Amino acid sequence: MINYHQQQTRRQLFGQSALGLGTVALGSLLTSNSQADRSNPSGYAGLQDLPHFAPKAKRVIYLFQNGAPSHVDLFDYKPTLKKHHGEQIPDEISGGKRFSTMTGGQKERPVLSEITNFAQHGECGAWVSDFTPKIAGIADDLCFIKSMHTDAVNHAPAITFFLTGSEMPGRPSMGAWMTYGLGQGSKNLPSFVVMTSRDKEASCGQIFYDFYWGSGFLPSRFQGVKFRGQGDPVLYLSNPQGMSREIRRGILDDLAKLNEINFAEMGDPETQTRISQYEMAYQMQMSVPELTDFSNEPKHILDRYGPDVHRAGSFAYNCLMARRLAERDVPFIQLMHAGWDQHRNLNTQLKVQCIDTDAPSAALVRDLKERGLLDDTLVIWGGEFGRTPFLQGKIENTSTWGRDHHPYAFTIWMAGGGIQPGVSYGSSDDFGFNVVENPVSVHDLQATILHLLGINHERLTYKFQGRNFRLTDVFGEVVKPILT
Incomplete structure (x- = not known):
């Protein structure tokens, strides 16, 4: 995590400088408009x-x-x-x-x-x-x-x-x-x-x-x-060869933490989208095959x-x-x-x-x-x-x-x-x-x-x-x- 903060790109620097207080305001707006469960990033409870x-x-x-x-x-x-x-x-x-x-x-x-x-x-x-x-x-x-x-x-x-x-x-x-x-x-x-x-x-x-x-x-x-x-x-329902479901779960958890850090700093709602879509894709690996089985x-x-x-x-x-x-x-x-x-x-x-x-x-x-x-x-x-x-x-x-x-x-x-x-x-x-x-x-x-x-x-x-x-x-x- 320390390395992540130290390796700030030029684009990130300009992005943060340009957004300034607007980023804070957007983050506040997103929080007030939703009841997202951070322990389950794929969950979205709707407007209050x-x-x-x-x-x-x-x-x-x-x-x-x-x-x-x-x-x-x-x-x-x-x-x-x-x-x-x-x-x-x-x-x-x-x-x-x-x-x-x-x-x-x-x-x-x-x-x-x-x-x-x-x-x-x-x-x-x-x-x-x-x-x-x-x-x-x-x-x-x-x-x-x-x-x-x-x-x-x-x-x-x-x-x-x-x-x-x-x-x-x-x-x-x-x-x-x-x-x-x-x-x-x-x-x-x-x-x-x-x-x-x-x-x-x-x-x-x-x-x-x-x-x-x-x-x-x-x-x-x-x-x-x-x-x-x-x-x-849905494409890519199966894990690549050599990757177990447990390994994928660990990768997604680590990726979600990095994206949460990015969202906290930038306030871009598309970051939350990535978190939720990665999680949904993981869940669909189990739900979609059962859904399409008409047997x-x-x-x-x-x-x-x-x-x-x-x-x-x-x-x-x-x-x-x-x-x-x-x-x-x-x-x-x-x-x-x-x-x-x-x-x-x-x-x-x-x-x-x-x-x-x-x-x-x-x-x-x-x-x-x-x-x-x-x-x-x-x-x-x-x-x-x-x-x-x-x-x-x-x-x-x-x-x-x-x-x-x-x-x-x-x-x-x-x-x-x-x-x-x-x-x-x-x-x-x-x-x-x-x-x-x-x-x-x-x-x-x-x-x-x-x-x-x-x-x-x-x-x-x-x-x-x-x-x-x-x-x-x-x-x-x-x-x-x-x-x-």
Whole structure:
């Protein structure tokens, strides 16, 4: 330790001189904002005043459908579309609206009928497409929000908006905010886990940017940990040849002491991140192999998720992993499945996407319910916007039917965690074009999610560049009618 202090580098000298009292202030701020257990560096107990009130949900599973599922083909039944199929959509409905460059200059906007068949399901009588029969089978457990709307018309900004509260990258993601506020749920697994997947044909898939689960200006210890879809979910789970677990434990303990000295002198929160991540990596060497071992899962459970459940990296596999993570008290689980961007192949690709996602999504909800976990687990299913009720292209080209991005009205569904089951909230007009009843914005949804976790969205803030930031920016109202 004496040698450590004597061997001060030029960079350290300038860094300490420049920071001065600011370093002390930052260290004080970090101490006052957290209840970190120094005897267990991987542990983080969250902010002292949280939760603000009794939560109804302990964890969130967000099934994010990248590319935007077509609401009028899946969950928002509009007979008017079939009645006016091929006709120009009325100007009073679509006039003056902004779309992507793919239809922004398109003069003809013919109404495109739904390409699926709808029927009512459950005691609630929810209208659900025949492309999603398994989701239809759990309709009485779901809350369909049919009045979602957003500001963005392109994928990356729209996804970023949903997951971070801003269309521009750089803000903390929802899972990072939750982990920062409420702390770590599991000592052996990350508090924020992300898994990604694509459709079987690997077509029209969106890019998975790291900032979708990033920590933004929060310390990086709060960013999501992405599990890989091939090989080991996490790299370097095994010790190098010749290194025992006992030797690794000793190295980590010594490294933690050195990092604690560095943190005490410099006050850099990323030093604490290194301490916690080294410790978490050590714990995951034991927890992850057990997590990914499906050998004890009953056959009827595996069959429920579908045949792809055995293919690592598939949406079905990730959904079962999500249930197993929920059982192990991981607070925020974010699954992202790409392939819904159906501009020219709606009549072929939509069914592929539904085959990939329908059974696993429903199986996850049923699985959680049977294990008594759904009551305090909030499940969210939806994309970044919907698809246009009019056709992109010409009605005669039946082999290339598709729909453009549609931010003005679309549908998501939620289940468990304090959400009323078997209800539909809000509505769009007869064409599924504009919201006409109980509009729900992206910030309203975020405020509602935080509320269910026991967080007042206006009070969960972080000061950065002289301003107190929050997930919902300066907007957002809790959607109280959908709460139990």
